[in-house]
Amino acid sequence: MKIWLEHLAKDLPPTVIFHGYDINDRLFPDPSTLPPNLSFSVFNILEPVSESLYEKYDVVHIRGLCMVLKETEWDGVVKNVSKMIKPGGYIVWTETDPGGAQSIPPAPTADKVASILGYMCKIRGGDPYCTAKLPTYLSNNGFTIIPPPTSPNTNYTPLPPDPASGHYIHIPAKDYHPDTVRPFSRNFVKGLCSFISYMSQFNVPNEWFTPETAGGFTEQFIAETDEGGSSVLFDLVCVVGQKLE
Numbered sequence: 001m002k003i004w005l006e007h008l009a010k011d012l013p014p015t016v017i018f019h020g021y022d023i024n025d026r027l028f029p030d031p032s033t034l035p036p037n038l039s040f041s042v043f044n045i046l047e048p049v050s051e052s053l054y055e056k057y058d059v060v061h062i063r064g065l066c067m068v069l070k071e072t073e074w075d076g077v078v079k080n081v082s083k084m085i086k087p088g089g090y091i092v093w094t095e096t097d098p099g100g101a102q103s104i105p106p107a108p109t110a111d112k113v114a115s116i117l118g119y120m121c122k123i124r125g126g127d128p129y130c131t132a133k134l135p136t137y138l139s140n141n142g143f144t145i146i147p148p149p150t151s152p153n154t155n156y157t158p159l160p161p162d163p164a165s166g167h168y169i170h171i172p173a174k175d176y177h178p179d180t181v182r183p184f185s186r187n188f189v190k191g192l193c194s195f196i197s198y199m200s201q202f203n204v205p206n207e208w209f210t211p212e213t214a215g216g217f218t219e220q221f222i223a224e225t226d227e228g229g230s231s232v233l234f235d236l237v238c239v240v241g242q243k244l245e
Contacts, residue, residue: 003029009038019057021045045077055086063094067117070125074133078141087245091143094169096234099128101188102173107230109220112208113192114232119206120195131237135166143241161237168240173233185231192232193218 005020006029014037021043022028028040045065060081069077081091099118103110118128127133135145148160148168161170176184199206200214209217224230 003027005038006034009035045080046073049080049083053084055084057084058086058089059092060085060089061092061094064096066095066098066130067121067126069127069130071127071130072125074127074130074137075140078137078143082141082143082243085243087243089243090146091138091241091243092238093134093138093240094236094238095131095134096236097129097131098126098234100173101232101234103225103230103232104174105230107224109217110224110230110232113196113217113221116192116195116199116206116208120199120204123204131167131235131239132165134237134239135241138239138241139166142244144244146240146242166239167237169236169238171236173235176233181231181233182227185225185233188232188234189222189225193222196221 003020005018009016009018014035016037018038020028020038020040022040023042023044025040025042031039034040045062062081065077078091085091097118098121101114101117103114121128139145145166146168147163148170150160161167196209196214196218198204200209200211203211225232
């Protein structure tokens with residue numbers, strides 16, 4: 001399976017330069033397999049940005065930090081990223097709300113497991129409903145929030161979000177494209193099973209299982225979410241901001 005940026009590099013002209021960053025290189029592809037306009041580097045978004053990256057990019061895309069950032073760190077990350085974007089450039093930030101996970105259709109154990117992500121986010125100091133505040137973090141740091149399209153995409157059904165939300169895209173869990181439901185859910189189920197294992201190993205206090213019952217709890221969860229069963233999904237939200245000139 002390829003990294004999203006690899007697919008994007010194939011869809012756009014070779015004159016467009018792509019640079020991917022992550023906290024470590026564990027998932028980086030072999031450099032010898034990459035086109036000349038695509039590269040990857042290790043980068044910690046919580047640390048000061050090198051001056052060599054100041055105003056370097058036309059667009060910075062971020063996603064999946066909802067379980068990484070503490071509630072007190074979001075504003076600092078936006079400040080860091082802003083330094084990397086050229087005046088007039090864009091930030092595109094895609095996130096989920098850990099506290100909004102749900103099983104569709106509802107299933108007893110899957111419902112309980114869906115609650116784990118928000119719980120773990122909160123006990124480590126994160127914000128389980130971070131997407132509501134994301135537009136404010138951007139606008140407070142010199143970005144103009146781009147409103148959503150005025151009409152839905154003709155190839156897809158979800159309606160544009162309320163402009164007052166500051167969200168450019170909001171796809172409710174119940175409105176995922178049918179082709180994406182099972183792949184997304186499989187990934188979420190794997191991740192949630194890892195959370196259960198971690199919580200059991202380190203005896204994290206919770207209302208759902210003990211280290212002794214974690215194995216059976218996981219087996220029941222997998223049984224409920226097997227092919228043809230319940231899916232565990234989140235709302236997907238994208239916020240787009242343009243850096244002031």
